[in-house]
Amino acid sequence: MANHRKNTPTLKSLSKRQWMKFSAAVAGIALVAAAGVVSTRFFYQSQDTGTSQITAFSATAPQAASRGTAREGLRGADAGTSYVTVVINGDKTTVLGSDFTDVKSVLQAGGILLDPDDTVEPSLDTKVTESTVVTINRAGADVETAETPIPFNEVRKETASLPKGTEKVEQEGAQGVMETTSLVTRAGDKVISSNPITSYVKTAPVDKVILVGTGSTHVSSGSAGASLGTTVPASEMQQWAHDYLLSSGYSEADFSAAVYIINHESGWNPTAKNPSSGAYGLPQALPGSKMASAGADWATNYQTQFKWFVNYCNARYGSIQGAYNYWLSHHSY
Template sequence: MAKHRKNTPTLASLSKRQWTRIISVVGAVGLLAGAGVVSHNFYQNSASPQMTATSFSATDASKQVSRGGQRGAVDGTSYVTVKINGKSRTVLGTKFTDVKSVLDAGDIVLEPEDTISPSLTTKVTESTVITIERAGATLETTDSDIAFNVVKKETDALPKGTEKVQQEGKKGVMEATNLVTRAGGKVVSSTTFASYVKTAPTDQIVLVGTGSTSSSSSSSASASSAASSLGTTVPASEMQSWAHDYLISNGYTEADFTAAVYIINHESGWRVDATNASSGAYGLPQALPGSKMASAGADWATNYQTQFKWFVGYCNQRYGSLQGAYSYWLANHCY
């Protein structure tokens, strides 16, 4: 992986200055049944940038290509521009035939009042621009909290049974841009257009004493050792609790769980539909394209368990272990 974005702007600012740079890369999720499927789900499979945002996540770097200054696509893909209420997105795929195939790849579902040009059966090339007008819809940006984790690290610099907070925890911020439709001043529907980790959470680090009261002479070295160890992470959500139990029951360690939590906190904030407007990475692990996770299950777009299993397999395959992926992330702010 390389970098998603540098000096990441807010999504709100993109409406004025940078929408032309937005590239949304997605995997095929659902099929449109006929020429106009009615649904309130309107997703873009992109992924969330990090605190130090990356340009592609969990992707085979040996197959990366550069097009128009944007990296992260796999060789053999093609791009088609989709404009929704005047805002441009670029959908990536390998089997585009007609307009409908592009919408399928972008997981773009038409609403009853939508107008689309050209028609769904029109053949497409990379020069095709698909225009969708959605009445009464606007893009609105909101922030939400990302919970921080408590990480406990043993040290003989403190007497056994005592604890000391080495670093205070701080919540992160998840920024989401939603496509909101109103009628008569009331919200009819609101669906996620893109979301990313605006600020990653800061772990609260708690040192747990294992030494004796006479161990002060080694306190400096022990504290340093504790600070460098991965420690034991306390799950901060039901999702994390499941991930913890899954790893431990499959022979992984507490340190492996700590490594996994750190990466996902920075990649997606544990948001299943995290979507990066600039690179197209998707889901908890920020897979690019998101459809790569189909190897772990057909419900990859909505099931955090499927996404997490794929993430573990990817880390093992590419970095040898979860802790190997963690070490790489610390050095490169991506994985």
């Protein structure tokens, strides 16, 4: 996979009243944008009060397809959805909406805040089309890129090719890599704010596969077959998803399929945002607000997002395993 790391540009800090706050992926802003509620200080504010943790993920590659509902067309977006590119301190993101009129409406939909000394081109009242590129230069902020690991899962697969009671490691596990680009503001060595612009799963984790023998003591070696096996949850979030599926009548294979898809799509981070498409959340729904059909807390609640994911797989592919098989062929679903 190509290296997406960029040289980090540095902007001169102007004053303490010029701290910015941008959070396209932060759930609270996403909820505000989805509801269409904008305060009188939505676009301009004078001071930031905290630092956001850098934890966002998104698709395996920025160009990955995104999800909507079973009755929608390619990429899952509504027919009326528009795409406008916003470049912030040289880093590009995509804002989705259905009622763009001017630059201000794009920033509103993307949850983008401006400080008084930030520059915006074209102006806020300029009418926009899908060919419009909005450029924002932040005062006093650096664009920085960081990588963090994504845990791998252990998958146990039964096989008659091994004697009963024996085990064999078929594939060693490997952590994935998540790359996040953030706007970071510092006062000396102290980080005042660190807010993600874009992020994606640069390298998906590789499962550790263990073969569990079920055969007699005298069998020849051979393939374990195409079984999805039993996946061991690697986090509290995955444990909840596992228990939810099994209590709802699904199988261990369904959970294995779900883990594989979400590991590659978002790394199991509920505030994931794709840098190219704007797809959001665990299932990378496009736009994320489609998950409101599963609950009003869609932007922050991984349980709501996972339930939407299950419903989407069933409606579009007939099952979670159906979505998994499609993903293996198309690297999207």
